[in-house]
Amino acid sequence: MEIVISVVIGLVAFLHLYFLYFEMFAWTTKGPKIFREFPKDLFPKTKSMAANQGLYNGFLAAGLIWTFFIQDEIWKYNIALFFLGCVAVAGLYGSATVSKKILFIQALPALIGITLILIYR
Helix, strand or coil, rough: CHHHHHHHHHHHHHHHHHHHHHHHHHHHHHHHCCEEEECCHHHHHHHHHHHHHHHHHHHHHHHHHHHEEEEHHHHHHHHHHHHHHHHCCCCCHHHCCCCCCCHHHHHHHHHHHHHHHHHHH
């Protein structure tokens, strides 16, 4: 089960590395294609705001990647729970305020990781 937990943590970390890339470097090019309901002229105006969000997503990814280097099992899973919890809260807030898709893309994988850790650890 540890392998499954590690895969879920890795998947959530990878997603947040992608969010970092998207929000910091591809906001004005890919943003209008992903967030079709927003006016296209919004993206250049919000480029620095999106880059700031991307940086925060990078910190979430870094925290999750850090768990792969922690030798103490208790600390490893406590740190993973903290960062997965941050991701879940951000995903729930994003789904309530921006798009319902965020619930499935961001919050659900984190909640699955939290559930697996709590059940099997």
